[in-house]
Amino acid sequence: MRGVVMHAPGDVRVEEIDGPKITAPTDAIIRLSATCVCGSDLWPYRGVDAVDQPTPMGHEYVGIVEEVGSEVRNVKPGQFVVGSFVSSDGTCEICRAGYPSSCVHRVFMNEVGTQAERALIPNADGTLVATPGMPDADLIPSLLAASDVLGTGWFGAVAAQAGPGKRVAVVGDGAVGLLAVLAAKQLGAEQIIAMSRHESRQKLAREFGATDIVTERGDEGVAKVKELTGGLGAHSVVEAVGTQESMQQAIRSTRPGGNVGFVGVNHDVALSGEELFFAQVNLLGGPAPVRQYLPELIDLIWERKINPGKVFDLTLPLEQAAEGYRAMDERRAIKTLLTP
Amino acid sequence: MRGVVMHAPGDVRVEEIDGPKITAPTDAIIRLSATCVCGSDLWPYRGVDAVDQPTPMGHEYVGIVEEVGSEVRNVKPGQFVVGSFVSSDGTCEICRAGYPSSCVHRVFMNEVGTQAERALIPNADGTLVATPGMPDADLIPSLLAASDVLGTGWFGAVAAQAGPGKRVAVVGDGAVGLLAVLAAKQLGAEQIIAMSRHESRQKLAREFGATDIVTERGDEGVAKVKELTGGLGAHSVVEAVGTQESMQQAIRSTRPGGNVGFVGVNHDVALSGEELFFAQVNLLGGPAPVRQYLPELIDLIWERKINPGKVFDLTLPLEQAAEGYRAMDERRAIKTLLTP
Structure with missing residues (x-):
């Protein structure tokens, strides 16, 4: 064959x-x-x-x-x-x-x-x-x-505990990130921030339920998410890339007590235990x-x-x-x- | 004064x-x-x-x-x-x-x-x-x-989702670790494995509710916990030390889908994103x-x-x-x- x-x-x-x-x-x-x-x-x-x-x-x-x-x-x-x-x-x-x-x-x-x-x-x-x-x-x-990709985005949203009353951010605008937006919408999230700098992907993100688009990355992206979430960060963040930068961006965009669902296959990522400790976020990821x-x-x-x-x-x-x-x-x- | x-x-x-x-x-x-x-x-x-x-x-x-x-x-x-x-x-x-x-x-x-x-x-x-x-x-x-220390051990046990039907392991036999044992017992855990090589602390751990004692550390300690938990690892692991070795020991002792509550103040800890991804454990810690x-x-x-x-x-x-x-x-x- x-x-x-x-x-x-x-x-x-x-x-x-x-x-x-x-x-x-x-x-x-x-x-x-x-x-x-x-x-x-x-x-x-x-x-x-x-x-x-x-x-x-x-x-x-x-x-x-x-x-x-x-x-x-x-x-x-x-x-x-x-x-x-x-x-x-x-x-x-x-x-x-x-x-x-x-x-x-x-x-x-x-x-x-x-x-x-x-x-x-x-x-x-x-x-x-x-x-x-x-x-x-x-x-x-x-x-x-x-x-x-749908099941993986869905798991990301579930692991991030997206749901009614929750402010959600999604790091990554590939298929998984976009479908995490769709999942968050289906799960009833109140606000869904898609982080994307590509116009066609922003459009699809909006179609899938994104309420806000953030084009900034890194610390600027984190600051923008905080600005959009009452200064505290999102309750639920889905990470759908798998790099050092995207993992940090996800963790830093999450408020204390919030949840990060990480579904990008991690490559050369080292997370600081100190940062995770004081961030006080729930972290769950892996193969969906x-x-x-x-x-x-x-x-x-x-x-x-x-x-x-x-x-x-x-x-x-x-x-x-x-x-x-x-x-x-x-x-x-x-x-x-x-x-x- | x-x-x-x-x-x-x-x-x-x-x-x-x-x-x-x-x-x-x-x-x-x-x-x-x-x-x-x-x-x-x-x-x-x-x-x-x-x-x-x-x-x-x-x-x-x-x-x-x-x-x-x-x-x-x-x-x-x-x-x-x-x-x-x-x-x-x-x-x-x-x-x-x-x-x-x-x-x-x-x-x-x-x-x-x-x-x-x-x-x-x-x-x-x-x-x-x-x-x-x-x-x-x-x-x-x-x-x-x-x-x-009691409140911190309690948070460790809660973050690790210790409770009825759960097999719990506690890494660290300081006051916080010992009180995480007490907390797991109060929360109704089925099995509580205390990791300790100090006789007086083992004794107190048993008094607080530990059902098993593991004296091995590192990979040997992980193997022992798996042996005591049907080969899969504990559902709930409390980390109460804060070093690279103890964090790894905690993560590796947890079954997929299980929970690590880490309450040892992390010092010079770098967690591999790849390992966390494939371990598929829930991680929550920080100041209790x-x-x-x-x-x-x-x-x-x-x-x-x-x-x-x-x-x-x-x-x-x-x-x-x-x-x-x-x-x-x-x-x-x-x-x-x-x-x-």
Whole structure:
């Protein structure tokens, strides 16, 4: 089958790769209806993460079940399914506590690779959620977003305890940051400050529910957020970048007793214990437990109450994946959808 | 009046200092019934924090109100009072959200100095809580503990979300760590693992409610906690030391989705963002919002349901403060009570 393979930073190719085979009775195989390029795929693309060998890429997916292992009960061939970017058994103590992305049997789907025609899904019963029926074509981008960026933005907002009466700030205007704005809005936040200096992203942020836009960064950005929140800082801040600067900006924008939900994959970040101590903010982050939100997110999408698929501003055939990466790297596109 | 002054690391003297004077209408002056030496006083004593000039010491206190400013309504001369080590107005948005230790008008009481015969209490109405009457002498150590170490251990346990069904671990066997054990017990925790290698402290930890003792530190300590918690780590971990090693030990001892309450004043700690991201633990710490717990803690003490005063294993007259510091520095004493 055809699949995306990264050979080195900047070198993404679509080539013939081995198709998936069921090896565990809990596996399933899906035929991808759509997949996409993630902001986190840009870390190796930009050489920040090493690329030691040709690496199959992708961890976001929606598609139709083709085959299931003998123990799979919850999904069956022919169903349209959405799954998390982390496969989880759904039964361990950590899953049951609401953290399937830290499941004791988790498999990060980027170890499998979903930018391809088909993909193996380990722990199928704990990972996949079938939609009520075959989705209309226009719903597919939104369902695909649920697989990672929507679920991740949602977790960021939940971890930041966005909700009624809360003043929320979002650091980062990539797909995850924008969808954290959407999540904060759905969760009932009173004020939603999007930090962005890109006009098209500001526009989408407003469409998703942002009440204020802050273009400043660093200490100036922090000062601006404080100015907009009665001098105290936001109650809830979502960090959706993962750098030293963005983490500090998030922490410093939060009032004492407030909450930071950090969902940007951290790279070379060292947080000062002293600063965290005196900031007195709640900090929770990590790979989003997307699976636990999927039923609710699929419902919202199915009933057309949210349209997170708008973050895909470029759609290309899988064969043109290289251009999809390039467009995101150069920030010409927020997020690229690939059709196998 | 007589008061403790630190002139340099290791150089603590009791000398004649100026008595307190009311300057703001919200001030009160109390005559100390008891005060004490805090683990955090050892940072400058050991030269870790600089001592730039002769510095009045102490931030823990109980005593009798002598005089109040014209706007003070909640306490009056003659009452026995307990207050937090951070003075707070009790009315600002941060106080009302439950974080008086981050009050917009806070004054850290160590800037005032309470190891003395009398002390000025700024923001008296928001800071002091009167006891139901004059306490019996044997209750005074426990009431004094409420002023900081009990309230701080309590916050650590609350921040770590210790409670029914929870497996709790406590890193640090100083007064705060030991009282975090007591707090976890009161909050209904199922299992309480105290990390200590000192026999007398292990004994007190067991008395306060510890179900298990772990003597190992670092990675071995983490492995031991995991072994005692079904391989997953504790749900709730209280950090009560404040070093790089103890913070890492706390984070690594916590299961994904669990909570770390860190109350050791951090010194030269740098937390890896990557590690925090993938650990997926909730982190909350800082100066404990002791004031919000005082009414409850005073009740528990008054009704003799808890006896946190047991952490004071050395009582000296104020004049012998230097020996009190020495004993704690050499770990001959857990905590020194000083009687003015």
